[in-house]
Amino acid sequence: MHLTILGTGDPQIIRVEEGRIDSAVAIQFKDAVRSAVSADAARVVLDLGQVEFIDSSGLGAIVAAMKGMAQGQRLDLAALRPMVDKVFRMTRMDTIFVIHDSVEAACGSGGS
Amino acid sequence: MPDMPDQGPTLALALAFDFASTPVEVRGALERVARALDGIGWDAETRGTVELVLAEALNNIVEHAYGGAPDGRIQLALDATAGRADLVIRDSGGAMPGHRLPAGAPVDPDVCGDLPEGGFGWYLIRRLASHLSYRRTEGCNRLEIHMRRADHAGGGTG
Numbered sequence: 001m002h003l004t005i006l007g008t009g010d011p012q013i014i015r016v017e018e019g020r021i022d023s024a025v026a027i028q029f030k031d032a033v034r035s036a037v038s039a040d041a042a043r044v045v046l047d048l049g050q051v052e053f054i055d056s057s058g059l060g061a062i063v064a065a066m067k068g069m070a071q072g073q074r075l076d077l078a079a080l081r082p083m084v085d086k087v088f089r090m091t092r093m094d095t096i097f098v099i100h101d102s103v104e105a106a107c108g109s110g111g112s
Numbered sequence: 113m114p115d116m117p118d119q120g121p122t123l124a125l126a127l128a129f130d131f132a133s134t135p136v137e138v139r140g141a142l143e144r145v146a147r148a149l150d151g152i153g154w155d156a157e158t159r160g161t162v163e164l165v166l167a168e169a170l171n172n173i174v175e176h177a178y179g180g181a182p183d184g185r186i187q188l189a190l191d192a193t194a195g196r197a198d199l200v201i202r203d204s205g206g207a208m209p210g211h212r213l214p215a216g217a218p219v220d221p222d223v224c225g226d227l228p229e230g231g232f233g234w235y236l237i238r239r240l241a242s243h244l245s246y247r248r249t250e251g252c253n254r255l256e257i258h259m260r261r262a263d264h265a266g267g268g269t270g
Binding site (some may be wrong): 010020022023024045052054056057059060061064067082083084087090091092093095096107 | 123134136138139141157160161163164167168171174175187209218219220221226228229230232233235236
């Protein structure tokens with residue numbers, strides 16, 4: 001599971017360098033995101049711009065990564081491709097996460 | 113979307129293969145189906161929908177019918193045109209509870225503030241498939257899934 005971590009600031013950007021978050025990588029993905037999240041970041045943005053496919057195990061892994069964050073930390077999502085966006089909307093998980101059109105938009109919008 | 117009035121009935125494919133009950137093999141099977149649909153004119157978004165439904169069905173077989181054992185076999189048959197994709201999946205793992213398909217009730221993200229990490233699979237399958245049937249006979253599961261392309265003129269039949 002390849003993630004690129006851009007800074008530890010607010011927000012911290014974690015870019016997912018994988019085309020798929022599916023059951024073959026869901027557990028590794030969750031663990032990798034958990035260890036990538038900086039304890040100092042109040043807000044973390046997961047850049048999903050490279051992810052073309054997600055299934056329910058991948059969705060569950062993102063939810064699990066978010067639930068594993070500390071009190072006062074927030075996980076936002078950015079740059080969802082159409083298929084990924086559709087999965088979030090159909091499962092109503094788009095109501096749980098703040099979803100930004102792009103990483104730039106995520107950085108420009110207000111943190112806490 | 114270009115207008116392709118004659119392509120629905122003429123372009124067709126049939127594909128059948130089998131693979132082991134592991135997440136990596138499932139990924140390979142999904143990619144194979146996606147490539148095949150690409151070849152008869154399915155665009156990325158509509159291919160993605162078929163891939164998602166198939167992924168959920170296959171993950172269910174790997175995790176539940178075979179209980180995570182990697183030595184089960186899964187047989188997959190795809191029969192498709194530019195407007196529809198019919199899938200038949202067979203395995204010899206455990207039966208569906210009660211020998212029927214799960215209800216796939218929507219997961220409520222607001223329940224008690226405890227977010228679900230699972231339970232989306234059958235909900236997604238039921239939302240996206242146009243037809244589902246399941247049969248348990250002689251120790252084997254047979255799941256049939258029909259997908260229709262909503263954006264395609266040839267997709268409304270059957």
